[in-house]
Amino acid sequence: MSTYRIAVLPGDGIGQEVVAEAVRVLRAVGKAAGASFEFEEALVGGGAIDATGQPLPAPTLALCRSSHAILFGSVGGPKWDHLPQEQRAERGLLALRKELDLYANLRPATCFPMLVDASPLKRSVVEGTDIMVIRELTGGLYFGEPRGRAPLAGGGERGVNTMVYTTPEIERVARVGFEVARKRKKRLTSVDKANVLTVSQLWREVVTKIGKEYPDVTLDHVLVDNCAMALVQKPTQFDTIVTENTFGDILSDEAAILAGSMGMLPSASLGVAGAGGVPVGLYEPVHGTAPDIAGKGIANPIAAILSAAMLLRYSLSMGREADRVEAAVRRVLEQGHRTRDIAAAGERIVGTKDMGELIVRDVERG
Ligand code: NAD
Numbered sequence: 001m002s003t004y005r006i007a008v009l010p011g012d013g014i015g016q017e018v019v020a021e022a023v024r025v026l027r028a029v030g031k032a033a034g035a036s037f038e039f040e041e042a043l044v045g046g047g048a049i050d051a052t053g054q055p056l057p058a059p060t061l062a063l064c065r066s067s068h069a070i071l072f073g074s075v076g077g078p079k080w081d082h083l084p085q086e087q088r089a090e091r092g093l094l095a096l097r098k099e100l101d102l103y104a105n106l107r108p109a110t111c112f113p114m115l116v117d118a119s120p121l122k123r124s125v126v127e128g129t130d131i132m133v134i135r136e137l138t139g140g141l142y143f144g145e146p147r148g149r150a151p152l153a154g155g156g157e158r159g160v161n162t163m164v165y166t167t168p169e170i171e172r173v174a175r176v177g178f179e180v181a182r183k184r185k186k187r188l189t190s191v192d193k194a195n196v197l198t199v200s201q202l203w204r205e206v207v208t209k210i211g212k213e214y215p216d217v218t219l220d221h222v223l224v225d226n227c228a229m230a231l232v233q234k235p236t237q238f239d240t241i242v243t244e245n246t247f248g249d250i251l252s253d254e255a256a257i258l259a260g261s262m263g264m265l266p267s268a269s270l271g272v273a274g275a276g277g278v279p280v281g282l283y284e285p286v287h288g289t290a291p292d293i294a295g296k297g298i299a300n301p302i303a304a305i306l307s308a309a310m311l312l313r314y315s316l317s318m319g320r321e322a323d324r325v326e327a328a329v330r331r332v333l334e335q336g337h338r339t340r341d342i343a344a345a346g347e348r349i350v351g352t353k354d355m356g357e358l359i360v361r362d363v364e365r366g
Pocket residue numbers: 014018073074075076077078090093262263264284286287288289290291292293298299300301303341
């Protein structure tokens with residue numbers, strides 16, 4: 001029996017509530033598949049600040065480094081908002097991304113047929129949308145040097161950021177793009193601005209070169225402005241998208257609104273150093289700690305549960321079990337069960353635990 005060590009970092013607010021349900025689903029699917037999961041919980045974010053003074057205590061980081069995967073909730077809240085930037089709860093997540101060199105961020109945007117009316121786009125446009133956006137997370141404009149502000153001799157200032165990528169940085173995220181596309185419909189779209197930016201010309205050349213290693217995946221290149229338009233005009237034309245940090249930041253949010261609610265959006269961040277040098281992955285819902293509903297038992301756990309499905313697929317290579325979880329979510333929604341955030345007028349509403357329980361029971365039935 002394979003044994004996998006999973007670090008569980010629920011964090012603050014509804015992170016605690018939704019991660020508990022995701023763990024229950026993982027236990028159920030592990031049991032059904034004959035895999036053994038060892039869950040170890042650790043402090044991060046505001047709760048960690050209260051207990052230790054640090055948003056990412058050393059034992060938490062050590063646990064993450066020695067685990068096969070990390071299941072993360074969310075961090076932050078009004079209680080810690082007054083702290084200086086470096087000591088804020090959100091630093092816990094940023095520090096983890098940095099320490100583990102989590103360079104590829106995967107965000108699916110799936111339009112569930114039964115929730116199609118929650119999308120701001122027309123049914124005819126959005127129906128059938130199933131996109132994975134892969135965003136480079138550690139390079140580009142947000143980290144490039146030089147950057148800063150300097151006074152101008154004649155008055156005013158000059159502000160600078162630098163979009164910079166090296167060949168190895170592009171190669172590694174391109175490989176993630178091709179590997180993910182291989183597990184989906186084998187179509188990869190690389191997004192850049194190669195008609196204007198030199199850094200994008202390098203991006204395009206390197207992605208094309210890596211593409212030769214993946215003859216079974218069809219690669220095309222799209223300019224970022226065209227991609228932004230096409231996402232709202234005909235999102236079904238996309239399967240897997242890979243792009244640099246800034247473009248990915250914007251496009252993944254744009255793609256996310258196609259799916260309707262925050263409570264439905266999972267994510268994965270893949271990095272370099274995990275247990276025994278195995279690539280490590282951090283899996284988390286896109287949403288935050290939702291202080292307005294925290295503690296009420298009404299948060300939607302589906303984003304966290306779908307993040308657990310991504311954990312199975314991308315860190316543990318348990319694609320069949322990931323499919324099983326995703327199918328269970330779909331069936332429970334088809335049966336008409338809704339948390340408050342995705343309920344239309346007149347629909348029956350269930351709480352966080354009940355939604356978790358319904359999905360666990362469906363997974364158990366297989
Ligand atoms: P949020 O995502 O927490 O909430 C935005 C809105 O969506 C709220 O109305 C909330 O009730 C609703 N919502 C979010 N998740 C939901 C779910 N699962 N089910 C039902 N409704 C849900 O964003 P915010 O209010 O801007 O941020 C609150 C706190 O979370 C802040 O401290 C912020 O810094 C933090 N935050 C953390 C992360 C993270 O840990 N990755 C991400 C975003 C925000």
